[in-house]
Amino acid sequence: MKQTINIPLGSQHIALLEPVRFKFECENEKIIGVDSDVGFVHRGIERACTTKFKFDSIGYVVARVCGLCAITHSLSYTVAIEKLLGGEISKKAKYLRILLLELDRIHSHMLCLSHTCENAGFEAMFMRIMGDRELVMEIQELLTGNRVQFDYISIGGVNRDLNSTVALKIKENLYEVKQRVLGYMDEFTNNWSLSLKFKGIGALSLDDAYIFNAIGPLARASGLNIDVRNEIDYLPFDEVGFLMQTHSDGDINARNLVRLNEILNSILMCENIINGLPEGEIFTKIKGKPNGEAIVRFEAPRGELMYYVKGNGTAMLDRVRIKTPTFASIPAFSHIFVGQDYADAPAILASFDPCLSCTAK
Amino acid sequence: MFDLKKYRKKSPWILHYNAGSCNGCDIEILASLAPKYDLERFGVINTGNPKQSDIFLVTGPVTYRSRERLVELYTQMPEPKVVIAVGSCSCTGGVFRDMVNVEDGVDRYIPVDVYVAGCATSPELIIDGVVKALEILEQKTKEMEKPLKLFREATLENSIVNRRHTALKVGEKDEEN
Numbered sequence: 001m002k003q004t005i006n007i008p009l010g011s012q013h014i015a016l017l018e019p020v021r022f023k024f025e026c027e028n029e030k031i032i033g034v035d036s037d038v039g040f041v042h043r044g045i046e047r048a049c050t051t052k053f054k055f056d057s058i059g060y061v062v063a064r065v066c067g068l069c070a071i072t073h074s075l076s077y078t079v080a081i082e083k084l085l086g087g088e089i090s091k092k093a094k095y096l097r098i099l100l101l102e103l104d105r106i107h108s109h110m111l112c113l114s115h116t117c118e119n120a121g122f123e124a125m126f127m128r129i130m131g132d133r134e135l136v137m138e139i140q141e142l143l144t145g146n147r148v149q150f151d152y153i154s155i156g157g158v159n160r161d162l163n164s165t166v167a168l169k170i171k172e173n174l175y176e177v178k179q180r181v182l183g184y185m186d187e188f189t190n191n192w193s194l195s196l197k198f199k200g201i202g203a204l205s206l207d208d209a210y211i212f213n214a215i216g217p218l219a220r221a222s223g224l225n226i227d228v229r230n231e232i233d234y235l236p237f238d239e240v241g242f243l244m245q246t247h248s249d250g251d252i253n254a255r256n257l258v259r260l261n262e263i264l265n266s267i268l269m270c271e272n273i274i275n276g277l278p279e280g281e282i283f284t285k286i287k288g289k290p291n292g293e294a295i296v297r298f299e300a301p302r303g304e305l306m307y308y309v310k311g312n313g314t315a316m317l318d319r320v321r322i323k324t325p326t327f328a329s330i331p332a333f334s335h336i337f338v339g340q341d342y343a344d345a346p347a348i349l350a351s352f353d354p355c356l357s358c359t360a361k
Numbered sequence: 362m363f364d365l366k367k368y369r370k371k372s373p374w375i376l377h378y379n380a381g382s383c384n385g386c387d388i389e390i391l392a393s394l395a396p397k398y399d400l401e402r403f404g405v406i407n408t409g410n411p412k413q414s415d416i417f418l419v420t421g422p423v424t425y426r427s428r429e430r431l432v433e434l435y436t437q438m439p440e441p442k443v444v445i446a447v448g449s450c451s452c453t454g455g456v457f458r459d460m461v462n463v464e465d466g467v468d469r470y471i472p473v474d475v476y477v478a479g480c481a482t483s484p485e486l487i488i489d490g491v492v493k494a495l496e497i498l499e500q501k502t503k504e505m506e507k508p509l510k511l512f513r514e515a516t517l518e519n520s521i522v523n524r525r526h527t528a529l530k531v532g533e534k535d536e537e538n
Contacts, residue, residue: 067385
């Protein structure tokens with residue numbers, strides 16, 4: 001007779017930044033079934049966007065959906081409204097938006113890598129990466145005035161200009177970060193004790209990634225080359241040197257390497273932007289009230305983020321729908337857990353880089 | 362003999378709970394534990410266990426589903442304990458105030474000792490809040506040593522016994538609703 005035992009993980013747990021509950025059905029050490037509950041953080045932001053706030057302030061409200069990818073949320077909403085109002089923003093503002101988007105991606109990926117190391121039991125690596133992440137946080141603060149919630153993007157452009165001293169500091173710090181990241185590449189590929197925890201654990205094959213609709217670094221680590229930055233034309237990603245990063249293994253190690261490669265690519269893009277920043281205004285005034293429907297997609301650090309905005313010609317919107325990356329990846333998450341050891345579950349969970357406050361909104 | 366009261370101030374342990382925040386304050390708490398700001402130099406360590414913790418860091422504007430767990434975690438922590446509300450939304454509700462599923466701040470459910478403002482708050486402010494909390498923790502430890510019947514009444518304002526009953530009452534009222 002089979003004997004199974006149910007082990008809960010969450011809603012409050014040392015390995016979790018945010019409340020989510022997993023119920024693992026285990027047979028001896030192996031996980032054979034997973035049930036997840038993600039709704040602890042539901043605040044009702046989508047409804048408040050249509051009842052409480054006017055359309056020009058929602059850009060700052062939706063930034064509070066998630067602190068890690070705040071810039072992508074406000075950027076997606078703002079681009080949707082600009083589509084409805086029909087305004088054209090200057091090229092310099094577009095470049096500055098990409099700059100902050102990529103800085104945000106760097107710090108988010110570094111946080112994910114350090115958190116994965118911590119959950120795998122490598123506390124020293126956690127401290128190293130968190131210490132180096134402060135270099136990126138520093139330049140974000142210099143550029144926007146705040147460390148986490150930037151409120152940098154407004155309808156019609158951006159709120160602050162980039163001056164030459166800040167640009168110099170950004171280049172210096174990014175050079176430093178690049179050296180550190182190259183060091184991590186060596187550590188993640190060659191460290192024997194990390195390979196025991198990461199190599200071959202939590203693998204997702206290419207077919208499964210396609211069937212379960214995985215997106216973001218999770219899918220790219222399995223060899224599926226989807227990246228929204230490659231498909232959209234709202235921002236000139238191809239001009240600043242974007243390159244798709246993929247890996248074929250699909251395990252935790254592959255996800256880490258994809259993230260490291262993306263950090264290097266983002267650093268390259270930031271350097272290109274600062275070296276070739278066009279002249280012009282950072283803000284153009286756009287008048288009118290939104291009327292009609294618009295759909296905008298952007299690549300958040302975790303995958304595709306989709307905004308649907310419907311306006312009716314007044315200051316209040318009819319509908320704001322947010323589809324977040326973690327929500328789309330939950331079937332793939334549940335599939336990966338089956339067949340793994342329970343002891344590896346926190347490290348696997350951290351390697352997905354889940355964002356539950358995005359998911360529940 | 363090992364004197365717990367003497368060493369509690371030297372190594373207060375932290376319990377962190379996210380009651381519906383946007384992750385912004387949570388990553389700042391992580392950053393304040395990391396090398397640049399280094400909250401751990403005060404002996405602080407982040408535990409996942411409420412029964413070993415002295416300081417309760419709460420972020421987020423308590424959502425409808427997380428309020429029960431918040432009160433439960435608070436009642437599981439041993440005396441003396443200090444609650445720090447981190448971020449604007451845990452102090453007052455912030456930008457989420459009056460949204461459908463939001464309960465407008467931590468102090469509707471548990472008594473808060475230190476309020477740390479800011480959206481998102483910065484690691485410097487979190488460190489200031491924890492240092493302030495250490496003073497309150499020491500004060501509460503001293504208060505616990507006083508004999509209850511001789512020197513103070515059970516209903517005295519700000520006394521620890523009184524606070525615990527307040528938290529329990531809030532939980533009971535909530536179940537009735």
